[in-house]
Amino acid sequence: MTMRQSLTDAVRCLSSISQEEAYLEAQLLLMAVTGMTRESLFQNLTQDISPANEEVLHQLLARRLRREPLPYIIRRRFFFGLEFYVDxxxxxxxxxxxxxxxxxxxxxxxxxxxxxxxxxxxxxxxxxxxxxxxxxxxxxxxxxxxxxxxxxxxxxxxxxxxxxxxxxxxxxxxxxxxxxxxxxxxxxxxxxxxxxxxxxxxxxxxxxxxxxxxxxxxxxxxxxxxxxxxxxxxxxxxxxxxxxxxxxxxxxxxxxxxxxxxxxxxxxxxxxxxxxxxxxxxxxx
Ligand SMILES: C[S@@+](CC[C@H](N)C(=O)[O-])C[C@H]1O[C@@H](n2cnc3c(N)ncnc32)[C@H](O)[C@@H]1O
The missing domain is CATH 3.40.50.150 (Vaccinia Virus protein VP39)
Structure with missing residues (x-):
């Protein structure tokens, strides 16, 4: 499965709980799983996602569907231009x-x-x-x-x-x-x-x-x-x-x-x- 397919699937999945944020949240989850920046994610959309990363993505999506806030899942949040660890x-x-x-x-x-x-x-x-x-x-x-x-x-x-x-x-x-x-x-x-x-x-x-x-x-x-x-x-x-x-x-x-x-x-x-x-x-x- 390519990164693009994973992203599309993640957006569809997240749309059930948050229409407005689904695309952004899907990107952030995929970035967290692959360790990629947003830029490299978009440059590599046609690459395959590894089976291990695909599995982790599914686990994180399941947590989000149970309504755990995204910042707790990806363990970070920006505030006043700085990145903070949160849980x-x-x-x-x-x-x-x-x-x-x-x-x-x-x-x-x-x-x-x-x-x-x-x-x-x-x-x-x-x-x-x-x-x-x-x-x-x-x-x-x-x-x-x-x-x-x-x-x-x-x-x-x-x-x-x-x-x-x-x-x-x-x-x-x-x-x-x-x-x-x-x-x-x-x-x-x-x-x-x-x-x-x-x-x-x-x-x-x-x-x-x-x-x-x-x-x-x-x-x-x-x-x-x-x-x-x-x-x-x-x-x-x-x-x-x-x-x-x-x-x-x-x-x-x-x-x-x-x-x-x-x-x-x-x-x-x-x-x-x-x-x-x-x-x-x-x-x-
Ligand atoms: C609304 S949160 C704000 C956290 C942080 N200042 C922020 O803006 O993200 C309120 C914080 O106050 C702490 N808190 C609640 N009651 C308190 C008390 N009586 N004395 C000191 N801290 C308290 C909570 O543990 C929590 O961390």
């Missing part, structure tokens, strides 16, 4: 969270950040992306999940930032030994009503601890806002990802714990409220 121990980093990194880098450019922390780091995608782009900043990256921190450690090593990103296990900001200039957090924010409505890829495969934000989705975020103040240096800033419909509830919580600071909600490129920013250097009258 079922961590949430798959989402493109929406790149806005957190972008805003954090803007703040760093404005005022210089010596010490920062990523709370609920998961795969380490946010901390590592920041560390790669801010070579003079030291980071703490915390998570309640030890298995998630094992994945974060892989990604710190992969991107050569393991000396500057200190991984700490524990609840929210508890493990931070010092106050920092910048706190960044993408914590679980899915409410109990929403959890059962999520795609099977998320519900059945991504870690519940990375998704479950309690009854109203804001349990973790509220606890984070309540405890973050003492872990911020004077003039420090806090950036937190929120769900698109959580602005109305999240802003008053932030206001309660940061009554004098500027609080803004920043929309993503699709216009959805996505990031809540607290700036303790910009005081309101």
């Amino acid at each position: 079922g121990r961590v949430l798959i980093p989402r493109p929406e969270s790149e806005l957190l990194v972008e805003k954090a880098l803007q703040i760093a450019e404005e005022k210089g950040i010596h010490l920062a922390a990523d709370v609920g780091t998961g795969s380490g995608a946010i901390a590592v992306s920041l560390a790669v782009n801010l070579p003079h900043t030291l980071f703490y990256a915390t998570d309640i999940s030890s298995p998630a921190l094992e994945v974060a450690a892989i990604n710190c090593r992969r991107h050569g930032v393991q000396e500057r990103v200190h991984l700490l296990q524990g609840d929210l900001v508890d493990p931070l030994p010092h106050a920092v200039d910048l706190l960044v957090a993408n914590l679980p924010y899915i409410s109990h009503v929403t959890l059962p409505t999520l795609a099977p890829e998320i519900r059945h495969f991504e870690p519940a601890i990375a998704l479950d934000g309690g009854e109203d989705g804001l349990h973790c975020i509220a606890r984070f806002l309540a405890t973050a103040g003492p872990k911020l240096r004077p003039g420090g800033a806090l950036l937190i990802e929120i769900g698109e419909s959580q602005k109305q509830e999240a802003v008053p919580i932030a206001r309660k714990y940061f009554p004098k600071s500027e609080i803004v909600v920043i929309p993503d490129l699709a216009g959805k409220d996505r990031v809540l920013l607290v700036r303790t250097d910009a005081l309101i009258p």
